[in-house]
Amino acid sequence: MLRLILFALLALLPCVAEDLYIGQSSAGTGDGSNCSNQLPYTFFNSSGNWGAGAGKISAGDTVHICSIVTGGLNTTLLTFQGSGSAGNPVTLLFETDADLTSPAWGTGGAIACTGQNYITIDGGTNGKIENTANGTLLANQVDSRAVNSVGCSNLTVQHLTVSNFYLREEDNTTDATDADCIAADSSDNVLFTHNTVDHCRIGLAFTNSAVSTTHSNFEASFNTLTFVEHGMTIAAGSTGAIISGVSIHDNDLGGGAYLWDSGSPNIWHHDPIHMFSQASGSSVNSVQIYNNYFHGVWSRDSGYGGTHITAEIFLEQLGSGTTIFNNIFDLTQGTVLNQPANGDVFCKGSGSDNCRVYNNTFVDVSDFSEGFQCSSNSGHDVRNNIFYNTDGFYAPSGCTIAASDNNDFYLTTTWTNNGSSFNSLSGWQTASGLDGNSIAASPLLNLTSYLLGAGSPAIAMAANLTSLSISHLGTDKSGVSRPSSGPWDAGAYQAVPASTSSFYSGTLKGFRK
Numbered sequence: 001m002l003r004l005i006l007f008a009l010l011a012l013l014p015c016v017a018e019d020l021y022i023g024q025s026s027a028g029t030g031d032g033s034n035c036s037n038q039l040p041y042t043f044f045n046s047s048g049n050w051g052a053g054a055g056k057i058s059a060g061d062t063v064h065i066c067s068i069v070t071g072g073l074n075t076t077l078l079t080f081q082g083s084g085s086a087g088n089p090v091t092l093l094f095e096t097d098a099d100l101t102s103p104a105w106g107t108g109g110a111i112a113c114t115g116q117n118y119i120t121i122d123g124g125t126n127g128k129i130e131n132t133a134n135g136t137l138l139a140n141q142v143d144s145r146a147v148n149s150v151g152c153s154n155l156t157v158q159h160l161t162v163s164n165f166y167l168r169e170e171d172n173t174t175d176a177t178d179a180d181c182i183a184a185d186s187s188d189n190v191l192f193t194h195n196t197v198d199h200c201r202i203g204l205a206f207t208n209s210a211v212s213t214t215h216s217n218f219e220a221s222f223n224t225l226t227f228v229e230h231g232m233t234i235a236a237g238s239t240g241a242i243i244s245g246v247s248i249h250d251n252d253l254g255g256g257a258y259l260w261d262s263g264s265p266n267i268w269h270h271d272p273i274h275m276f277s278q279a280s281g282s283s284v285n286s287v288q289i290y291n292n293y294f295h296g297v298w299s300r301d302s303g304y305g306g307t308h309i310t311a312e313i314f315l316e317q318l319g320s321g322t323t324i325f326n327n328i329f330d331l332t333q334g335t336v337l338n339q340p341a342n343g344d345v346f347c348k349g350s351g352s353d354n355c356r357v358y359n360n361t362f363v364d365v366s367d368f369s370e371g372f373q374c375s376s377n378s379g380h381d382v383r384n385n386i387f388y389n390t391d392g393f394y395a396p397s398g399c400t401i402a403a404s405d406n407n408d409f410y411l412t413t414t415w416t417n418n419g420s421s422f423n424s425l426s427g428w429q430t431a432s433g434l435d436g437n438s439i440a441a442s443p444l445l446n447l448t449s450y451l452l453g454a455g456s457p458a459i460a461m462a463a464n465l466t467s468l469s470i471s472h473l474g475t476d477k478s479g480v481s482r483p484s485s486g487p488w489d490a491g492a493y494q495a496v497p498a499s500t501s502s503f504y505s506g507t508l509k510g511f512r513k
Contacts, residue, residue: 017060035066050082060088076108084118091120094127104134109148123160135167153188186210203228212240227256236277255296270309276316283319311346325358343373354379361491364390374399384462386491458490
C-alpha cells in the first residue's frame, strides 16, 4: 500500500524541464547535455524523440541551437514534432552566434511548425536565420521563408534576426520572386516581437486561409524592419475567414521598399502595413495600430510618386473596431518620389466600418500627400493629430469623415470630404461644421525627436479622450501618461514639463522611432 501511495504522489509531481543541445552534427558524447556534447539537428525532426521521458522533447523543454548550422537549397532544417502546454511551451533557443544558413531556405521555412501548440522560437542574444545566395543577381531566385507556421497556435517568435532573404535589383521589371520572412497561417494567439528583419518581400505575415473559420489574437511588437517591400501583411484571404484582434505596436518600419520598384505601377504594392479581407464574408476586426515609427525611403518612383507606395498603413475592406494612434509618419527622407498615392493612412471599407485616428504626428516634405484618406465608407473620426506640411485628408465622393477636431494643420492647403474640397481651414470649418477647435499654426515640432517645443500652440489644445477607454491611448508614444482630466497635447507625444526635461531628454529619443 505504501508503494502505491508513493507512486501516486510521484505521478502528481510536475515534470522537470530538460535542456537539450543540437548542432550541425553530433559532438563529444552526443548526449545533448551542452554544445560540446550536442546532438545532430536531425534529432529534432524525428517524432520518436518527442514525448515523455528523459532525453526526449516535451512540454517545458528547451532545445538549444549551437553555433552555425547549414542547410541545403530549398530545404527546411527544423520541424516541430510535438506541442508544449499552457505555461510550459517547447522552446527552440538560439545560443550566442547561432545561425541557420542556406543558399536559400525553402517556402516551408528554415523552421516549420504545423498543427502544434504552445511553441516559442527565441533568437536569444543574436540568433540569426539567413540566405547567402538568393537574389536577382545571385545564384538562386527562389521563394523562401525563415519561419513558417500553419495551424500553429500559441506561437511566439522573438529576438530573432532574419537577414538577406532576397537581395533584389532595384527597378528590375521581370523579377517576381517572393520571400516571406516570418509567417503564420490559420493560427490563434500568435506573437512576433523584438525581431529584426531585412531584405524580404514581406517581413511579417499573418493570414487566415481556412474557409469559414475565425482565428484570433495576432500581435506584432517592437520589431525592426528594413528593405522589405511589405513590412507586415495581415490577410483574411478565404471565403468566410475572419481575423479578430490585431495589435501592431512599437515597431520601427524603416523603408527600403524601393528595391522592389518595377517599370509598371503596383506590380509591387509598397506598404509598411497592409491589411485586407477581400474574399466573400471575410473580415479583419478589432485592430489597434499604435506607437509605430514609419520613416525611410519606401519608393523612388520615376515620376511624382505614388506609383508603387500606396500608403504607410493600407487597410482594405476593414472590419469593425480599427483604431490608429500615437504613430509617427515621416516622409521627409525621399522628397516627392516617396509620397504614397493613398495618404499615410488609408481606410477602405463599406457601410459604417471606419477608422478612428487619434494623436498621430504626420510629417511631409511639401504638402504632397494626405495624412488620412478613405474610400467608400463613413463615420471616420480624426482627432488630436498634427499634420505638418501635409494635406489633412482626402475623402472622395461616397466616403465621409464624421468627426474631426482638435487637429493642428500646419502648412495644409487641402481638405476633401465626400468629394468636396476646400483650400483653407476656415473655409473647411464653415462648410463642414468640423474642426471648430483645430488650428493651422506651427506646432514648433522638433523634426528629429518629434517633440513639441516650448510654447507650442499644440500643447493643451487636444481633446481628452479618456472616456473612449482605448487601451494604451492614455499614454503617449513614449509611455508618458496623458491627463485623465483636462486637455491633452496634439500629436504622438505629450510635451515634456520643464521640471522633468533634463530627465526625458536622454530617454525620449529612444522612443521616438
